[in-house]
Amino acid sequence: MVSKSDLLKQQIEESIELRKKVFNEIDQIILMADVFINAFRKGNKVYVIGNGGSGADSLHLATELSGRFNKDRISLPAEALSSNISLITALANDYGFENIFAHQVKGIAKKGDILWGLSTGGNSDNIVRAFQAGNKNGTINIGFIGKNGGRLKEVSDYNLHVQSFNTARIQEMHLFYGHLLCGIIEDTLISELQDDNIKAIHPDMVKDN
DSSP states (O other), rough: OOOHHHHHHHHHHHHHHHHEEEEEEHHHHHHHHHHHHHHHHTTTTTTESSSHHHHHHHHHHHHHHOOOOOSSSOOOOOOOTTTHHHHHHHHHHHOOOTTTTTHHHHOOTTTTOOOEEEEESSSSSSHHHHHHHHHTTTTTEEEEOOTOHHHHHHHEEEEEEEOOHHHHHHHHHHHHHHHHHHHHHHHGGGGSSSSSOSSSSTTTTTOOO
């Protein structure tokens, strides 16, 4: 029988090994950050989606953007589409759980908006359908995936793939990747997000490019 100490050490070592692999993803993280930055500068919005623990992480990451991460600034337009429980249960009841995100995306997502989907296995039907709906509206689809990547990998414009089959480790890495992105986005845009120097990052204050 594996001791509690050995079990904990095994989980910690798994986490450390996955975090070491992030060094191989630096270019991809920077590329993704630039996609977010360019979208915000054009006045576009970010919609984050996920189920269960990934749904909780979607609220977390949307909050980091719409509130503050490390620095005081105005809000970035980011929203988690799983945050309104009345809407989610109504859509699930009326249109099926597989359409809870796609139904929203069809109505509110505009060309150039970002759909940010978190799925440990990449096969969450409601997220795949949301990405497909987003494609028709002209969204940029960013997938955070794990395991084999699943169908979400096929409908993502950009993805970060955690090479693990352990759901807990994948979710931890998704949040870690998300924090790295939020930090770069905020640091890059901070001068444009000061109350006394608002240049863009607001639908009514779009900077010409």
